[in-house]
Amino acid sequence: MAKKPSIPKGTRDFSPAELIKRNYIFDTVKKHFQLFGFQPIETPSFENLDTLMGKYGEEGDRLIFKILNSGDYISKVDDVTYSSKKSSSLTPKISEKALRYDLTVPFARYVVMHQNELDFPFKRYQIQPVWRADRPQKGRFREFYQCDADVVGANSLLQEVELIQLYDSVFTDLQLHGVTLKVNHRKILSGIAEVIGAKHLLTDFTVALDKLDKIGEEGVKKEMLDKGIHENAIALAAPLFSLSGSNTDQLDTLAALLKDSEEGSKGIAELREILQTVEALGLRSSTLAIDVTLARGLNYYTGTIFEVAPPKGVAMGSIGGGGRYDDLTGIFGLKEVSGVGISFGLDRIYLVLEELGLFPKALQRSLDVLCVNFGGQEALEALKLVGKLRSTGIKADLYPIAAKMQKQFKYANNRKVPYVISIGAQELADNSFVVKNMVNGEQQTYPLDNPQAFLETL
Structure with a gap:
């Protein structure tokens, strides 16, 4: 007996109904990308391994899917490396490529390679799948799409404002009201690390702090201790765990805390x-809020x-995120090119819309009209009518065989x-066609050579 096929954990098949909903999100996001003046690009699904490694921090590097070299890759490994059984030494010998972890680093590589062809500031959007060797759970997959919008070549803070507006516009159009757009600043985090005496452990400090909503205050403190951050430093940072008040109040509190840090004050x-x-500009349906524990955990x-946090009451992680990376292209040799970008978590947005029942009902309709098939000349005339309906933008089809009416109507219902x-x-003799409304059961007859009257009812 043949073994039942399966797919890897963290991946999914998508039914027609699911893809229609996903495409609705894609189309909505893409529309607003274009309204804001962003241009589309695409990059390969896999990159050279050295393009990706070292760009996401230690945790990110572990989640990169490596691709084995073709051929007898083991025979090319020297005995010393092979016998060491150290993945850090062996991997570069047997893998030269990897599936992309995100779209930002490949975009930086793209900018460097095509810098002489681009007009700066360059505004790009990109909608493609990425892969991460993460532990699958609700809203977290190993293969998923990212929807990115980035601007490079301009260091104006108006770009950040525009990206906040872009988020708000997309979520408003999706009827996803009440999302929270959380903001923070890496220079503020650097300033905090400086004033508590943990500047040399900035990455460890920010990675742990970023997990506050997942592992709680005690969990964050424990991780900081495990990373070598002193108890006194953690005690000085404790007020961050309970910072409250309006955005202005929080900024004022932080300003007092960081008055002796030039970098923190600049942030x-x-x-x-x-x-x-x-x-001053206003937002349509979203809330902008400072979250000083937000660190994003990425080095760039x-x-x-x-x-971006979903509306309150929805048990889901972030549905978007991003930030400014003033020298990301510098890792590829192009210095002093400022950039800022955001990403939409398409799969999580899908789950949130599904949970809240926000997908338009019309998306459930993959076909507007079905012509039943009686065979012979009747089927030919039905096919002619289908062609006329399609030419006007109506989704129409003819059942392919002259099956029993019960079977054809069951297909229409499904x-x-x-x-x-x-x-x-x-009807053929009368030069007419009969339309049955499948919702109320009513029937109406129309002339076959003039279906306009029927089209006006749609």
């Missing part, structure tokens, strides 16, 4: 300017960082087709 000034500008962020057209021998 506060930049974040204050962004918040004041957004407040240097300025403002973003994370596909949730609202209208079924019949052209039998009598």
Whole structure:
């Protein structure tokens, strides 16, 4: 007996109904990307391993899917390396490529390679799958799509404001009201690490702090201790765990805490300017809130960082995030090119829309009209009518075989087709067609050579 096939954990098959909903999100996001002046690009699904490694921090590097070299890759490994059984030594010998972990680093590589072809500031959007060797759980997959929008070549804080507006516009269009756009600044985090005496452990400090909503205050403190951050430093950072009040109040509190840190004070000034500008412009359905524990955990962020939380009551992690990376292209040799970008978590947005029942009902209808098949000349006339309907933008089809009417109508019901057209021998003789409304059961007859009257009812 053949073994039942399966797919890898963290991956999924998508049914037609699911893809229609996913495409609805794709189309909505893409529409707003274009309205904001972003241009599309695509990059390969896999990159050279050295392009990706070292760009996401230690945790990110572990989650990169490596691709084995073709051929007898083991024979090319020297005995010393092979016998050491150290993955860090062996991997570069047997793997030269890897599946992309995100779209930002490949974008930086793209900018460097095509810098002489681009007009700066360059605004790009990219909608492609990425892969991460993560532990699968609700809303977290090993293969998933990212939807990114980035601007490179301009260090104006107006870009951050525009990206906040972009988030708000997309979620408003999706009817996903009440999301929280969390913001912080890496320079503020650096300033905090400086004033508590843990500047040399900035990465460990921010990675642990970023997990506050997942492992709680005690869990964060334990991780910081495990990473070598002194108890006194953690005690000085404790007020961050319970910072409250309005955005202005929080900034004022942070300003007092970081008055002796030049870098921290600069971060506060930049974040204050962004918040004041957004407040002056207004948001349609989202809330902008400072979250000083937000760190994003990625090494390449240097300025403002973003994370999007779903509406309250929805048990889901972030549905978007991003930030400023002032020298990401520098890792590929192109210095002093400022960049800032955001990403939409398409799969999580899908789950949130599904949970809240926000997908338009019309998406359930993959077909507007089905013509039943009586065979012979009747089927030919039905096919002619289908062609006319399609030319006007109506999703129409003819059942492929002259099966029993019960079977054809059951098919229409399963596909949730609202209208079924019949052209039998009598209709053929009368040069007409009969339309049955599958919702209320009513039937109406229309002239076959002039279906306009029927089209006006749709």
